[in-house]
Amino acid sequence: MKKHMLMVALAFAATTHAAVPQPVKVGTTQLRPVATQTQAAAWAATVFGRHHYKVTPLDDAMSEKIFDRYLKSLDGDRLHFLQSDVDSFDNVRTKLDDAIRTENLVTPFSMYSLYQQRFNERFAYSRELLKGKFDFTVDETFQIDREKAAWPKNLEEARDLWRKRVKNDWLRLKLAGKDDKSIRETLDKRYENYVGRMSKVDSEDVFMTFMNAYATSIEPHTNYLGPRSADNFAIAMRLSLDGIGAVLQQREDYTVIREIVVGSPAGMSGKLKVGDRIVGVAQADSPGFTDVLGWRIDDVVQLIRGPKESVVRLNVLPVDAGTDGKTVTVALVRKKINMEEQAAKKTIIEVKDGGVKRRVGVISLPTFYLDFEARRRGDKDYKSATRDVARILGELKKEKVDNVLIDLRNNGGGALGEAVELTGLFIDKGPVVMQRSAEGRVEVESDVQPGLAWDGPMGVLINRGSASASEIFAAAIQDYGRGLVLGEPSFGKGTVQTLVNLDRGNPGEKARYGELKMTIAQFFRINGGTTQLRGVTPDIKMPVTSDPEGFGESSYENALPWVAIKPVPFTPSGNVKQLVAPLQKRHEARIAKDKDFQYLQEDMAELRKLRKDNVISLNEAVRRKERDALEAKAKQREARQVALRAAVTDEPADLLDAKDARSKLVPPAKTAKAATTKPNRQDDGLQADERNLASELAAEKAAKDAKDVMLQEAAHILADEIDMLKTDTRMAARLMPYLPAAKPGN
Known part of the structure; x- marks a missing residue:
């Protein structure tokens, strides 16, 4: 096969900065672009304009498309900005092409800063709502997908929207059997974590968001990859990297070991376990550890990866130790890790x-x-x-x-x-x-x-x-x-x-x-x-x-x-x-004649109806009735699975563990999941990082091992x-x- 490696030789003349719209004033901590980012944007525009399959001029019309996509990437569900915020951006709608060409990206960064401010305000209000009580006897609904909804007209309308969102979060936990104290603590911590993650966003994140709004405005499969994203893309293509062989996950402020690759340095050492928390990282030639508590997961990964045969030292809080427990030091020699x-x-x-x-x-x-x-x-x-x-x-x-x-x-x-x-x-x-x-x-x-x-x-x-x-x-x-x-x-x-x-x-x-x-x-x-x-x-x-x-x-x-x-x-x-x-x-x-296919088609019909209706009730009695219907259906399917297993194993049905025989509703098909009959886990109202890691991994394994109907x-x-x-x-x-x-x- 012939290779199509685009070799682009670019000659760049010195540029002068033209006048650009003034940034929105949102405070003293707003993120700002760095020189390499503004230069990269201008160079990208040159490449797109000369070598893209669909050459599209960077003009006012393109600026409007970039603006709309950028706004959607920031607040796609229209939950944070007010209509007045969006109106305040009107004067820059046709100026983003100028911002790119003149290497002055203050405008998109200012838009992001206002989004960040609104984000923090909405969750501060959400945490205040947790101090009160909700009336679950009222017949009101919450809109699931707001992509095509109108922006909140004013602060009062925005607060009512967020009241319903918090009320739904509360109701999900309530239906799962949580008491008020537990619900309040869970949601307060969740919202605090949202704000904490937002505070870790850096200029590269903002720049990539803006540049991808530009790239995908040309054509859906054109993207900008920042330096770190480019590294990860290369790893995904070659299915290997130089590291220790541990899959990491962020849970609150900790970097937690989620999986250990068999035969890797982490696995061969015998010193690391799933659930261990990495709180410090040091290179072989470093006298002390870098404290990574509260760090972004990709920053921690960057420290742990390194050249093959080099040494990395980890300061680890064992899975069975409390937050004040004694840490241990584990030294590992990096090797080539195959992503099997x-x-x-x-x-x-x-x-x-x-x-x-x-x-x-x-x-x-x-x-x-x-x-x-x-x-x-x-x-x-x-x-x-x-x-x-x-x-x-x-x-x-x-x-x-x-x-x-x-x-x-x-x-x-x-x-x-x-x-x-x-x-x-x-x-x-x-x-x-x-x-x-x-x-x-x-x-x-x-x-x-x-x-x-x-x-x-x-x-x-x-x-x-x-x-x-x-x-x-x-x-x-x-x-x-x-x-x-x-x-x-x-x-x-x-x-x-x-x-x-x-x-x-x-x-x-x-x-x-x-x-x-x-x-x-x-x-x-x-x-x-x-x-x-x-x-x-x-x-x-x-x-x-x-x-x-x-x-x-x-x-x-x-x-x-x-x-x-x-x-x-x-x-x-x-x-x-x-x-x-x-x-x-x-x-x-x-x-x-296949019950599994009938179940699948029933579930897909329900999901299509849910997408079409696009609302969920916030009335507890209504939601309990819906939940009871789902549970009855799950038990009916479970009974069938148990009977089938009993027929195969010749064991009495009451001796079989039926929990792993329950079927699960197929998730919304935007993600195009494989159709399987999976173990059912009733909605517990929790997010992935709020559940016990061991039980979460067990549930994932059970789902993976379940019958694949289509296959x-x-x-x-x-x-x-x-x-x-x-x-x-x-x-x-x-x-x-x-x-x-x-x-x-x-």
């Missing part, structure tokens, strides 16, 4: 139908990862999604699976080349995807390696969260007739991004200006169509679990349109279309396919000539 959780994994699902058993090998691929730097260095063992999948396919062959399913649900993409090379594991050479540049130049990316890593039947499972490289792979498999695409329509992202390092424009200096993730091309299927906006339509359609209006490319008002170009010649591997109608019929007949059904569909092919071998040879049994001499 995001790597390709396999499972085998056995499907029994009558007396026949089929084995379906499932390869779950969360992202199309590639360690660019290691490959560039010539490392033989560089990390790659394609390499890992090829290895797993070899293992599945030895385990004699009948069919292979590539699970790309919620895979948002990654390295474009990996999508091409992964396709090559299933086809015998040929074009995979086309790219068209802003100039209209079309290039074809092809698999050039002969042979197949897997020559048996296969399928691809997608959902609304499958995007970009996932769509390239699924579309190629579909166009070649190589396998079945199952699930729901994909995201619809048909654009190609590259990273532009802004430091290249300022060589030799230590300052870091961040990177641009910028759209430079659009990709097209080999049949000439594009996945842009419309996504990939599955061959076998499964129940939709997402919200297409609120999630996906079509939800962006400035998304690029769907277009088509001339197809590229290619030779299909097979033709699975003839199998689609009978397989769809079997699928629909099966799920019509199980996908395996059943592929088992049906095997049955059809084995029943009619002549049809198999005609539709899938690449199968071993269909080749001459077999």
Whole structure:
């Protein structure tokens, strides 16, 4: 595959500062931009104006778009600003383009400072409300999503809005069985923590928020990455970092160890446990510890990460020690940590139908990862999604699976080349995807390696969260007739991004200006169509679990349109279309009798209604009735699960622990979660960092281990396919000539 690394040589002339609007006066502690940020903004504008796929002038019209997006990123639910605040910004609505070009970002920083002030005022008022009492017999409602609501007209209206918000927080805890004293303490601490986190916001946070308002005003998938975000993006792509192998979480003022990676320095030491609190960090050559109590989690992580083979010392308050307990010092040698959780994994699902058993090998691929730097260095063992999948396919062959399913649900993409090379594991050479540049130049990316890593039947499972490289792979498999695409329509992202390092424009200096993730091309299927906006339509359609209006490319008002170009010649591997109608019929007949699918569809219907109504009652009697109905439904489902387990294990139902058999309402589909029957945890009114860490981790594990409805059904569909092919071998040879049994001499 050809490399599309945008090399940008920028010549910058000295600039003079033009007049800009005066900042809003909000106090003496407002954050201000630094020189590297103002320069980075101007350089980014130059790059966007010359090299973006959708060149958009930085003018007054763009300024208005930036303004609206920036305002939305600050106060998207319209909870903090008053209408008068928004009106006071009118004089700068068309001046943000000037602010960027003249390297004077006082205006967006001043807007942020007023937001920060209003934020603190709202939570100060919320804490005052906790000293009083609420009347839960009144029939009033709270609006869940205020994205399209009007701004509060005045302070009185804002306070009434926040009264309802606090009242809802209180009612949730009350319904969970908390007494007034406990509720008051919990909420007061929560609101205090909100204000504490706000106080830790720095100028880089504000700058990134503003720059991303600019970048996404051009096109949805263009972003600015600050220096730290750029580092994290690189780590995510190569699935490795140099560190100690501990996943950290902020809980109140503490940095808490949430997970320890097996085989890592943290795990091998035996001196750290989940729940331990890191209160100090020191490097090998430092005589004393840096106190990190109350620090932001990313700042603590930055101290703990470091060069491989270097030493970091941690001052740790053990999980079983009180806040005044004795700390211990743990010295660890940093090593390369592989993020295996995001790597390709396999499972085998056995499907029994009558007396026949089929084995379906499932390869779950969360992202199309590639360690660019290691490959560039010539490392033989560089990390790659394609390499890992090829290895797993070899293992599945030895385990004699009948069919292979590539699970790309919620895979948002990654390295474009990996999508091409992964396709090559299933086809015998040929074009995979086309790219068209802003100039209209079309290039074809092809698999050039002969042979197949897997020559048996296969399928691809997608959902609304499958995007970009996932769509390239699924579309190629579909166009070649190589396998079945199952699930729901994909995201619809048909654009190609590259990273532009802004430091290249300022060589030799230590300052870091961040990177641009910028759209430079659009990709097209080999049949000439594009996945842009419309996504990939599955061959076998499964129940939709997402919200297409609120999630996906079509939800962006400035998304690029769907277009088509001339197809590229290619030779299909097979033709699975003839199998689609009978397989769809079997699928629909099966799920019509499947209680888990019925539960899923019921839950999605309830969520759609909740989104449409967009209000929740603040009347305790009404909420208790709603809660009791949900509990009754959960118990009914639980009883079924217990009975099923009893039938399988031959144990009496009353001896089974039914708690882990409860099903959970599928969360709002904006996040495109995989549809599963998960253990139910009634709303306890708490936030994640307010719960006991051990119980939270146990609940997450139970949810992870629960039945995956969609995956199980996908395996059943592929088992049906095997049955059809084995029943009619002549049809198999005609539709899938690449199968071993269909080749001459077999």
